[in-house]
Amino acid sequence: MRYQIEFRHFRYFLAVAETLHFRKAADILFISQPGLSRQIKQLEENLGVKLFERHNRKVKLTQVGLYLQREINTNFKQLEAIINHAKLLNDGIDGNLRLGYVGSAMQQLIPDLLLKFKGTHPNILINLKEIDNKQQIEALLNQNIDIGFIRQERVPIGINVKPIYEETFSLVLPKNHKINKTNFKSLSQFKNEHFILFDASYSESYYEKIMQIFDDSGFSPIISHSTINASSIYRLVENNFGVSIVPTSLKYGFDLKIKFIELVEIPQRTTLKIVWNNKNTNPVLKNFIEIIRFLN
Amino acid sequence: MRYQIEFRHFRYFLAVAETLHFRKAADILFISQPGLSRQIKQLEENLGVKLFERHNRKVKLTQVGLYLQREINTNFKQLEAIINHAKLLNDGIDGNLRLGYVGSAMQQLIPDLLLKFKGTHPNILINLKEIDNKQQIEALLNQNIDIGFIRQERVPIGINVKPIYEETFSLVLPKNHKINKTNFKSLSQFKNEHFILFDASYSESYYEKIMQIFDDSGFSPIISHSTINASSIYRLVENNFGVSIVPTSLKYGFDLKIKFIELVEIPQRTTLKIVWNNKNTNPVLKNFIEIIRFLN
DNA sequence: ATAATTGATAATTATGAGGTATCAAATAGA
DNA sequence: TCTATTTGATACCTCATAATTATCAATTAT
Incomplete structure (x- = not known):
């Protein structure tokens, strides 16, 4: 002793524990x-604790x-x-405040929120990173981001969730497609179309929900492409590679030869949620969540 | 840098900040x-932050x-x-500590043991799982449990065994059965009865031992039912489906129309053993075994 | 059998934490 | 004004010890 x-000692320990x-x-x-x-030996002797088994x-x-x-990992992160x-x-x-978000959250919500937050907290430095749902959870657990914006139902314990915006889905069609708002009856009209969808890896639960929409309409979609980016979906639709279904809010801000039909009749909705690690002690986080609370 | x-650096910083x-x-x-x-200077340079104002x-x-x-104070406390x-x-x-046990061990022994262990180690969380002999061995090898309570003679190498309680067998009869403690002579009196026994899958060596009892008595039993649960055996006996032989300790704690005759004359005994994987490094295990050592 | 892998040990080196002496600046007391 | 005192910073030196090199021992792969 x-x-x-x-x-x-701890830096070294973590490196050995890792490798x-x-x-x-x-x-x-x-x-x-x-x-x-x-x-490492010193650390073990000092703690009076064997940390590694070295055999063979x-x-x-x-x-x-x-x-x-x-x-120690979380302590060091803190x-x-x-x-x-x-x-x-x-x-x-x-x-x-380090934010992670799925692309579809940047549409309208994050700009609005940040503007509001900047108003009350002008001296906060905000870092933005576009990351997919799964990686956001990972980053939250590792405290590499402070807050995330996801479309995913289930999160691990230790992660807090607050839904902030629920919305319908919309069909995305090429502008010249024969179906339009007036002659649209049901999704089954598209059973022979090719679909371009967000990849399952984007969020399993989001993907499941989309599949449920098809289930309810009584057919399995032909999925010709999958991507993780709204703008690539639209490019593909525009060029007649197929049609798509996306959260309605994603229709704003594009100027492409495509049209949207909002699916208000179907029961499925998608919810954008903010998520954070309840072990995170960043004081800014607390203030940000406070702002969120007054949203709805 | x-x-x-x-x-x-932080230890020193805190001391100066304090005084x-x-x-x-x-x-x-x-x-x-x-x-x-x-x-302190090094710390300030490294952080690029002035921590103290030294004037006058x-x-x-x-x-x-x-x-x-x-x-830093709270971080250090953590x-x-x-x-x-x-x-x-x-x-x-x-x-x-994750315990596995055969139902018959829960009768008296495990409650006693756990009470004693909890007395000296009140902060240990104990998980209990009723599993049969064979699966306990499996679970020990996979380190899914830390300690097992079994009635089985042979165990694979790598598994340590310590017998903790040896006991006689007892006959189980319906309360109104014509044989009772006074007119009981030998097991051969039951050669025409149906027997309800623990299933061979419960433990092969336990089953062999029971069979040996019959061998010694010079007859093969008619086995009408087999189960892995003392309470079902008793239900069946109570309703005159047959008679049974069980470890004596199992007679306590039931209120049914059955009676027991302890077989003290026959040489067979059954032994409850605790078993653990000698590769298991769970420190709690060591302490638990220590407690066991003072039992007999 | 030979070579390669891998952590531990022994002996040596060299980095930098801590020590001593001293300074500079400021203040208090005469 | 002139000490005496307080207090942190500086300069220089010493020595503890972190890190290096060389090697070993045990195991495994070829």
């Missing part, structure tokens, strides 16, 4: 393998090691956030 | 004042310094808690 534990390989971890840390071994040619985390990896925030404070900025 | 920040006096802080930290000054003969925290003091918890986990004082 004569050595003080330092960050170094489960002393030599590789040493390379990543730009130190030699024996040096790394010694520091395999390194394994012990139960306690596993626990420490998780906890510390990092504290330091970043301190730097921003120093620059006269009151904090920052 | 060529120095890495270490805990030291607002470099010399006093240095005394508290058992280092010299110039050494302290230098570390007074030291004052800057806004950012104030923020950091609060945040880290401390993490480390303490890790130590508890390591000592098996906190954590969880």
Whole structure:
């Protein structure tokens, strides 16, 4: 117990816990393998806890090691956030907020929200990143973003959800398509058309919902293309590669030879939700959620 | 920026922030004042943030310094808690223990054991699962449970066994059966009765032992039903579907129209054993086995 | 059998934390 | 005004120890 534990020990520990390989971890840390071994040993001695099982040619985390990896990781993320925030404070900025969003949220909602937030909190630095649903959850858990905008039903525990905008779906057709708002009866009129849809990887639950729409209409769609980007969908529709179904709000802001038919009769709706990690201690996050609360 | 920040820097920072006096802080930290000054300077340079205003003969925290003091303080508290918890986990004082057991062990033994263990280790979370002998071995090998309670002679290598309770068998008869404790002579009196027994799949070696009892008595039983549950056996016996033989301890805790005759004369005994995987490193397991050691 | 992999150990080096001495600036007291 | 005192910063030095190199021991792959 004569050595003080330092960050170094935990930095090294995390690297070994990550790679489960002393030599590789040493390379990543730009130190030699024996040096790394010694520091890990020191940490283990100081804590009085065995962190790794070294057998044969395999390194394994012990139960306690596993626990420490998780906890130290989030603790370090928090510390990092504290330091970043301190730097921003120093620059006269009151904090920052890292947003992730699916493309379809940028349509109208995020600009509106940010404008409102900037009004009350002018010195907040906002970072925006377009990421898909699944990766947003990942980023939230790792505290790489503070808040996400997703279209997905289920989220892991530890993630808070607040629905903020529910909307209908709309059919997307080429402008010259024979079906229009007046002669449109039901989706089954499109059973022989090719469909261009958001990829299942975009969000499983979103995809399921779309499939349910087809189920309810009594046919399986021919899916000719899938993408993760509204604008590519529209390009394809415009050029007669097929038709599509998208959240209604996505119809604004494009000037293409396509038309939309809102599907108000079907029961399915899609909900844009904001999500955040309840372990996140960023003070700006609290304020942002406060703003959201007064939306509906 | 060529120095890495270490805990030291924050420890020193907190001491100065607390005392607002470099010399006093240095005394508290058992280092010299110039050494302290230098570390604080390093921290400030590394963060790119001024933490203290040194004017006249007074030291004052800057806004950012104030923020950091609060945040680092709570962050360090959290880290401390993490480390303490890790130590508890390591000592098996906190954590969880997953038990598997055959129904007949729940009769008296497991409640007693758990009560005793809970007394010395109140913070351990215990998961209980009723599983048959064979599946317990499987679960131990896969480390899906930490400890098992079985009635089975042979176990694979890698599994440790400790017998904890040896007992006689008892006949189970309907209350109105003509044989009772006084006119009972030997098992051969039942050669024409139907028997209801634990299924062979429950445990092969247990089944073999029962068969041996019949062998010794010179007859093969007529087996009319087999089940894996003491309570169903008793229901069947109560309704005159046949008679049975069970471990004696199973007679407690039922209120049915049945009676028991303990077979003390025959040599066969059944032994409840605890079993665990010797590769299992769950520290709680060690402590549990320790408790067991003082049982007999 | 030989070579490759991988973590631990031993001996050595060199970085930088901490020590001593001292300074500079400011203040208090005469 | 002239000390004496307080207090953080600087300069220089020492030594503890982190990191390196070289090597080993054990295992596994060829």
